[in-house]
Amino acid sequence: MSIFYVLLSVVLMLQVSRACDGNNEEEQLAAARQQSDEYFANAYGFNSNNPWGSPYYQPSARVPGYASAYAEGRAPINRQPSYNPFKKYFTSSNVDEEINQQAEGRFALGGLGANLINTGLFNNRFTPANTWRPFSNLANRIPVSVNPDFSGPLTNFDACTSPSGDAGICAPGSVCSLFGGRPSGSCVLGKVCCINAITTCGGTVTLNNTYWQSPSTAVSVPSTCALTVRMDTKLVEQLAKPICQIRLDFVSFTTLQPTVGTCSDTFMVGGTTTVAPIICGDNSGQHMYLDIPSSGITPTDVQLMFNFPTGIATRSWNIKIAMLPCGASYLAPKDCLQYFTSATGRVKSFNWQDIASTTTRQLNNQKYNICFRTELVSSQRATQMCVSTCQVTNGDAFSITTVPPGGADVVAPPGTADSIAAAAFAATLSAVGTLFADVATVGPPVVPAQRKAVCLYDFLLIAGGRDVNGIEADRYCGNALNPAPLAVPAGAAVPNISPLLAAAVPGGLATSVQVCTPIKPFRMTFQTDGTEAAITAINAPTVPVLAAADNANTGFCLDYQEK
Template sequence: MAREIEIFLSLTLIFSTIWACKDGQVDQLTARQGLDGFLNANSYPTNSWMFPYYYNIQPQSPFAGYANSYEGRIPFNRKPPGYFANINADYYNSQEGRLGFGWWKPVRHPVAKPECVQQCRPVPQFLDGQAVPVLRAESAASMFQNSNILSPIDVVNACGNNATRNNTYWQSPSTSVSSPCSLTVHLDNKLAQQASPICQIRLDFVSFTTAPPTAGTCTDSSFTVEGATTVAPTICGVNSGQHMYLDVPSSATTPTDVKLIFKFATGTATPSWNIKIAMLPCGATYLAPADCLQYFTSATGKVKSFNWQDAAGALQLNNQNYNICFRTELVAGARATQMCVKPCTVTLGNAFFLTGAGAGPLTGTAADTCSYDFLAIAGGFDPVTGAFFDRYCGSALNTASVCTKIRPFKMTFGTDASEPTAAVTAAPPAIPVSAIVDTANTGFCLDFQEK
């Protein structure tokens, strides 16, 4: 009898241990306690059944001055996890090394990053010359047949292809390219790869180098966007690190094809690009405001016109008419009340040079001297003298910095279709005011800071 009791107790211990190890409860206990402490300190609920991905929770108390959570600042309040998600995905791990018998072997499941909205499996592609796992929508069964770590990216390095997945990278082909070279971003809520209706696309120019403009016009090479509600300007030159937000009709009601097009003349330098394409769902808190081609979501940073470079000979582009918007951030626990900009520190280039031949700063008010190429800052003022100006042009800002208290913070950059090589006399209404000669205008680079 004692022998039977001993066997019974041994089996009970074994199965109790297996049950305790289920879903990694033993291994995750220490991490769980530490995370709960952090979440409690920051006013988050700690529902154990939601650990460790809090996609849909909200802070228990809104920030001061806000009815709801602050402008999508919390990265976990999205459904499904979207463009900016960067959270722990240990939930997707099944416990390894469980106790068992001779015929039982531990199973290792793939680690799916949180951006991976659908069940997926990796398919080798090439990114920067090396094989990487690529997101593919597949069945759950297919997902568990491969033990590689998944990466939520799809890579296209050819012309004439379609993109239907979030976080697609479009890279310039490694072989010779014929003009035009295009990629069609197909948005349709009926596609399995697009779980939520899409209302906006964000393009991140990870790298972007084409032939420079000629007198401000992209003649030898160009990048254009077709099919979006947003009218994006034609750009060329060097635009690595820049971005664009493109509004589109909701893909739930209107399937849309947005075409990205590179054109280049025969004999020009081979263009090179790597563009990340993010599909942003309708209603997401991180969408850019309407009619904002660029949108910055930090209290400090740099904002640059397209093709601005800290290099000699870089030229500003013609026909650049777009809004640059800034999210109102929390500064010292309260909403920022003003934003100030000042020229970037440069070594070879010019941080602000929009019109003229280097004669000095110009500002425009009612008697507008910045009619053709200008940077407009509504409510802009000199923080030292208090003088107000709405438009800025010339070869420098008229002061060390320009501030505005008008929220939401926004700037408008406008250039006309040419860089005059001779003075232009006013002839209203076609030419409302005289224009001066433009010589090697470079655009702008400004440091911004919300206060």
């Protein structure tokens, strides 16, 4: 009998021990499930502080000087109470705190599948003693990188192209309508390609790939038409990626032509670290990259502004505004107003057109860098970049600073056959460097030789530029692109120019050649001063040398090729 009691005591002790172990295992499993829930909730985009979410956002402070902060592109909607239909699937939640928060709203659906798996919908059906759990690691096998992430329909910030060729962003149809866009084509996951366009003055845009189009009614004069581009990571549509650059693509751009190089109609940019030149005239197909401080550090408002004085002219534009996220591989290098990313292409100065013109189309006060990404050519990185003048029908492919016959002074009385012939010949020549020396005027009266500027005030800079013979120059101007200077000796057989005048013609050639540079990164700098008139007074250091008047300069059009 005593043996029976001993055995009974042993059995009871084992049951108690097993019960204790079972309770402990249940507690461990509960803790593990809570950690798993929290991990997958975060990994799949669920934020317990901002769950199912209220489809609202708070409008930012309006820009001073504009009547309406959100004329188009955004429309604030009333704040709705927050609601979390999946609260029961999470072990802890701070949903009630959402009511007092001022954060941007989000649409949260992410994490449902993973949390249904991990909260015990499948696993809790098996007792702790049963170690076979076929779904225990299923969520771990779901790659986060391909999770559709419904929690933020705008946070992906993905660009798209509509069937008509317009650029937009991928967004749910309801969100597209919310921001005043129009659906055109489709994206993955049931989203539409949302095209956003603004056709008024004084608005504010916050969406990537927005088009600013001229109003359907004629623009009155005098007037100002401006648009604000706002970058702020507190905005729901910019929540995922801070913005560091803006690219403007001038799909169409027609305003009044300049007067002797100076714009009456003006397009200008404010609020960027890039100093963009004032432009006008015909600029369809041109573009600009504009650097801004990271919107993740400080919100930025960039102003795009047209000023129209009195005058009759066609004024129309369609400008695509692309917001480029920090760290993107397609950002332009710092201080590059224009950036080209193909092995071949065409680059033009602003307002250049292939048309016959007797007026100045080259714009004054231009100073900017044109940069080229080093591309692969025959599976090797390019070692040089070459430029040559475009094939033109009516215009002039290269016309920067008119080369004067002997500078501001002529070596024969004005109006004579020699003087006219010398001027006509010089106007076809290339020029390099910054200075040349006049010869003395043949009297009476005798005028001593003076230094004159050529590519000092208006020029295209190509560092290390050289022709096929290795003749090198960095500054180019005149009416031909050629680094080889030509010294016309006295008595040389120059057509229509007497031997007396031949020595007065500055060095240069009347033909353009291909110019190549091996210096990387590949770039050019275009610069013009503020006048096309003759410089007759020295004002050092800004005006160190005299210069002749320019005549109907048009700028440049160059085909480039990386080799």
